[in-house]
Amino acid sequence: MPKRNYLIRIFVAGAFFLAIAACQKEKQVPLISEEEQQYIVEKATSFLDSLPVTVTAAVCERSEGGAHDFYSEGDYWWPDPENPDGPYIRRDGESNPGNFTAHREAMIRFSQIVGMETSAYLLTGDKKFAMAVGKHLEAWFVNPGTRMNPSLLYVQAIKGRVTGRGIGIIDAIHLVEVARSVEILDKNKALPETLIADVKNWFAELVTWLTTHQYGIDEMNAKNNHGTCWVMQVGAFARLTGNAEVLELCRNRFKQVLLPGQMAVDGSFPQEIARTKPYGYSIFNLDVFTTTAEILSNDTENLFTFTTPEGLSLEKAADFLFPFIKDKSTWPYSPDVMYWDEWPARQPFLLFAGRAYNKPEYLELWKTLEGYPTNGEVLRNLPIRNPLIWLMEKPVK
Numbered sequence: 001m002p003k004r005n006y007l008i009r010i011f012v013a014g015a016f017f018l019a020i021a022a023c024q025k026e027k028q029v030p031l032i033s034e035e036e037q038q039y040i041v042e043k044a045t046s047f048l049d050s051l052p053v054t055v056t057a058a059v060c061e062r063s064e065g066g067a068h069d070f071y072s073e074g075d076y077w078w079p080d081p082e083n084p085d086g087p088y089i090r091r092d093g094e095s096n097p098g099n100f101t102a103h104r105e106a107m108i109r110f111s112q113i114v115g116m117e118t119s120a121y122l123l124t125g126d127k128k129f130a131m132a133v134g135k136h137l138e139a140w141f142v143n144p145g146t147r148m149n150p151s152l153l154y155v156q157a158i159k160g161r162v163t164g165r166g167i168g169i170i171d172a173i174h175l176v177e178v179a180r181s182v183e184i185l186d187k188n189k190a191l192p193e194t195l196i197a198d199v200k201n202w203f204a205e206l207v208t209w210l211t212t213h214q215y216g217i218d219e220m221n222a223k224n225n226h227g228t229c230w231v232m233q234v235g236a237f238a239r240l241t242g243n244a245e246v247l248e249l250c251r252n253r254f255k256q257v258l259l260p261g262q263m264a265v266d267g268s269f270p271q272e273i274a275r276t277k278p279y280g281y282s283i284f285n286l287d288v289f290t291t292t293a294e295i296l297s298n299d300t301e302n303l304f305t306f307t308t309p310e311g312l313s314l315e316k317a318a319d320f321l322f323p324f325i326k327d328k329s330t331w332p333y334s335p336d337v338m339y340w341d342e343w344p345a346r347q348p349f350l351l352f353a354g355r356a357y358n359k360p361e362y363l364e365l366w367k368t369l370e371g372y373p374t375n376g377e378v379l380r381n382l383p384i385r386n387p388l389i390w391l392m393e394k395p396v397k
Contacts, residue, residue, distance in 0.1 A: 031351070031363060032388060036371070037123055040388070044120030047113050048132050052139030054110075054146045058102035064163040065154035068147060070107070072171050073099040074156045087160030093276030093337040095377065104171055108379055110136055111174040115386030118181035121190060122388050125395035130190035133181060138195060141202040150205035152215065166218030169210065170229045173383040176236040176291070179203060180389050183240055187393060204241040210234050211246060220253070224271040225285040228258055232292040232383075239295060251296050255306055258289070263312045267320030277336035279324070280343050284381050286317050290352040291384050304356035318353035318362070325350065326365055339377045346371040348384035 032040075056067050063071040075095045077088040114133050121129040139146045155168025186196045210216035211234065219230045231250045238246035262285070264270050272281035293303035293314055307313040324331045325344045336343070346369040354362030371387075373379060384390070 031367065031391065033367075039372075040116060040119045041123055044116045044129055044132075047117060048128065050113060050132075052110075052136045052146065053106045054140050055103050055106060055148045056146045057106060060100040060102070062100065062157065062159060063154055064157070066149075068149045069154050070103050070148055070152060070171070071100065071154045072104055072156050072168055074158045074165070074168075075099065077158045077161075079159075088158050095338065101376075104380065105376075107172070107174045110140060111177050111383075112385065114181045115177045115389060118184055119386050119388040121188075122184070122392045122395050127190055130185050130188075133185060134191050134195055137178075137182065137191075137199050142195065142198045147202075150202050151209045151213070153213075155215075164215065166215035167222070167226055169215060169219040169233070170226055173229055173233060173288075176233060176295075176383055177386055177389065179236045179240040181386075184389060184393055188395065200241050203237045204243070207234060207237045207241060207243060207246055210237075211249075223261060224269075225281060225288060227253075228262070228285055228288045228292065231258060232288050232295065235292060235295045247296065250292075251301060251303065254292060254296060254303055255308070258292075259306070259312050259314075260308050260310065263317060265310065265312070267312075267316035267318075269317070273333055276334075277338065278333045279328070279331055279336050280339060280381065282321060283325070283344060283347055283349070286314075286321055286349045287347055287382070287384065289314055289317065290349040290356075293356075294352050294390060304353075314353065315357050318349055318357070318359075321349070322362060322365075325369075339375070342373070342375050342378050345369055345373045345378050345382055348382075348387075348390075351387055351390070 055070050059067060060071050060073075062073070063069065065071055073096075074088070074090075076090055076092050077099075078091050078094070078096050079098075080086050080089045114136055117129045117133045121127070121133075141147055152164070152169050152172060154164040155171050156165050157163050157168075158165075182196065182199055185191045210230070211220075216230070219226055220234075221227065222230065231253050234246060235250040238250065262269050262271060269282055269285050272278060272285050275281050290304075297303045304314055325347060328344070346366055350362045350366035350369075353359065354366060372385070373382065379385075
């Protein structure tokens with residue numbers, strides 16, 4: 001074994017035992033294995049020299065926006081065989097491989113790198129990992145030549161129909177773990193104050209856009225997982241920027257709109273089950289629901305324990321879905337039209353609900369599932385991929 005790798009393994013092993021001690025002190029079960037901690041540090045080390053790739057690195061000729069505007073195209077829209085040059089037509093659940101995806105892929109890569117580097121910083125306390133995050137934050141949010149505009153005007157466009165839609169705001173769910181990472185690095189003073197301030201200003205502008213532009217209002221009022229994602233995104237960005245008014249708005253929507261409007265009495269999500277990918281959509285919506293509760297809960301209000309007058313709660317939703325994650329063959333509805341075999345992965349609802357409701361069977365199942373998938377569709381629908389940044393706030397000493 002090369003000496004450098006040997007030393008890394010020794011260092012990470014030590015960090016692992018310290019993490020266990022810290023977790024035991026807080027009466028928490030250590031959930032990240034020594035092997036995974038080693039993987040995180042090694043992967044983050046391999047990312048140290050990676051160059052930022054932002055929206056300015058690729059331009060689609062079909063976009064009505066400029067070089068700094070995030071652009072994507074509606075997944076389920078295809079050329080019309082009877083009118084190939086005309087407006088696209090919808091094929092629900094079937095992703096068009098000819099769509100422009102470069103900006104989505106760049107944002108997912110950005111989220112992966114930032115989450116992994118922040119996780120390695122938490123494990124080691126080494127600021128080189130934080131500084132690596134800094135160069136990507138600077139490129140995406142600060143540098144005039146490469147930054148992304150803090151708006152989503154040109155998302156999920158449809159050829160011949162619309163240049164952008166509120167429904168496309170969901171593409172930016174991958175900024176949630178970026179915002180969480182910035183919170184951690186800010187609390188630990190691991191990055192320059194000026195950079196943190198600039199990043200927070202960018203997210204504050206995005207919150208304003210999401211809460212005032214018609215696209216944002218349309219997405220807020222969506223009746224399915226899109227409405228849930230809006231609350232998760234806006235809640236995460238408002239928490240980073242200290243926007244108490246918007247945080248309260250998000251908590252109220254969670255309690256008064258999302259749970260009563262989307263959940264059935266058995267804990268299922270009828271709007272998701274009615275789709276052509278009922279399994280994947282049901283999992284995704286619960287992942288987002290529980291992540292939203294994790295973001296919005298505080299010392300005075302715990303959304304995991306909130307129950308509507310009709311008895312609806314996140315615990316009921318998790319209890320409904322858990323058996324079908326444990327054994328997908330028992331799923332009582334139609335299989336997904338695409339990507340049936342790729343699910344489940346290491347779903348965040350198992351982590352968050354397992355901890356919130358003291359259900360070790362959830363956590364044990366979570367540990368057995370694939371934590372670092374490579375399939376593009378799974379990555380697109382798995383916004384929470386870096387558990388350490390949700391389990392820790394300060395580096396292991």
